[in-house]
């Protein structure tokens with residue numbers, strides 16, 4: 052009784068850490084939206100102060116975002132450390148313990164990456180930092196999932212073995228697409244060039260925008276949407292268009308995943324429900340992307356777009372994790388010991404499932 | 409000894425001759441076309457900048473100085489310099505000063521020589537960070553905090569670069585653009601668009617006029633000129649590209 056109570060609290064703590072990480076990604080997005088990444092020139096100190104003693108009277112302009120990001124990151128670092136220690140002491144499954152250790156090193160690495168981005172004045176490290184954040188969230192999300200009470204229920208569900216091979220690959224590809232979209236998005240954000248393509252759904256009033264020098268000269272001389280007249284380049288326009296095409300491909304892939312899951316596994320299968328929810332999230336994310344352009348990259352809209360992007364990868368990543376664990380080689384999964392409380396499928400049922408599927 | 413006096417005499421003579429026959433390049437930069445209105449700097453909305461007396465007293469926010477044009481079409485803040493034909497010269501000892509006033513860098517555009525000192529002052533009652541972002545190899549990026557009442561920060565750039573951008577990351581509208589060249593023959597156009605490059609030795613040159621917004625890649629309009637004993641005249645028309 053005390054143990055299950057304990058794992059309940061451990062799971063709640065893991066979920067809390069994941070939520071805090073999602074918020075942290077949002078604050079990180081605000082820092083980039085306000086181009087405030089370098090508003091505090093030093094690290095790990097803040098204008099020479101210990102960051103926890105930095106006087107609030109200095110929290111102004113871009114410093115407010117950057118400093119809040121650092122403080123909240125320290126908080127997430129603390130949560131992750133506690134989570135890792137807690138898992139190490141109380142978690143019976145060795146591999147879950149190691150997930151905690153990986154999360155601990157992940158959060159340290161991520162903090163150092165953020166610090167180096169400031170001290171080395173490297174914009175390119177900014178996008179590595181942003182991409183690594185998404186992977187860290189996925190890691191914490193996996194910990195939250197496998198420590199939850201639903202984990203054993205998910206494991207016990209008999210529809211996993213029905214998942215066709217093609218659907219597995221489709222889910223993996225769709226998640227990879229989301230990840231690619233996140234990388235493209237991070238590169239776009241860290242280019243600090245504002246909106247390379249200012250209209251939607253068309254691009255400069257056309258299906259595919261021109262990128263010749265005369266066109267760029269005109270655009271750059273006339274654009275008034277940013278303080279810093281950093282010139283828009285052909286590369287940025289192409290990047291932006293790839294992000295739009297990528298969004299379309301992701302929508303199609305996830306939509307197809309939900310459709311196939313529904314027709315093969317039925318409405319009530321957890322995979323069908325999950326892929327449908329994922330599809331809704333991707334649609335929301337696409338709408339937010341359009342809103343980011345139409346609002347001329349309003350910081351709040353852009354930040355929600357970043358958070359929803361992170362959530363999209365989280366859902367896709369968790370789905371892939373579940374599918375990889377339960378639908379590939381079911382006999383192997385059965386042999387693996389130690390899913391506390393997991394109900395196993397009776398062997399014959401699995402076989403029938405395999406032959407019918 | 410005699411030899412030395414003779415040499416010094418000759419050197420002095422050459423020196424005077426050069427000064428005597430050196431001329432000024434003068435001209436005017438005109439903008440053709442009407443730019444859209446520039447965005448406002450959100451000074452009043454900033455809890456710190458908004459409290460500065462002059463900012464609080466002003467009826468509205470200033471706009472970004474993308475195109476500063478007078479009634480006659482004269483375009484300010486254009487950097488004009490000799491691109492080809494000028495000999496590199498040692499930098500003057502006098503530093504160039506950039507100040508931060510009412511949460512803006514002033515001047516917005518300034519020229520100086522490579523290896524010449526830049527002093528950045530802070531006249532505001534609040535903290536800025538001074539962040540030059542050179543793109544030419546050998547010029548060093550830096551990011552330094554400058555609290556209220558702190559002394560000036562010093563920067564030196566070894567290589568020519570037009571424009572080298574200074575920014576403040578605390579206030580995302582704060583920029584200053586520095587034209588760095590390796591000789592003293594440069595100018596920045598004034599409010600009426602007029603400019604004057606002084607004491608140019610006679611000869612053939614290529615001069616270039618660069619406007620930060622119209623020529624964002626640093627490639628401006630060039631002109632071949634011949635400087636005589638009475639100098640030379642060079643007008644430029646900067647065209648706002650058609651939409």
Ligand SMILES: [Cu+2]
Nearest residue numbers: 536576578579
């Ligand atoms: Cu500032």
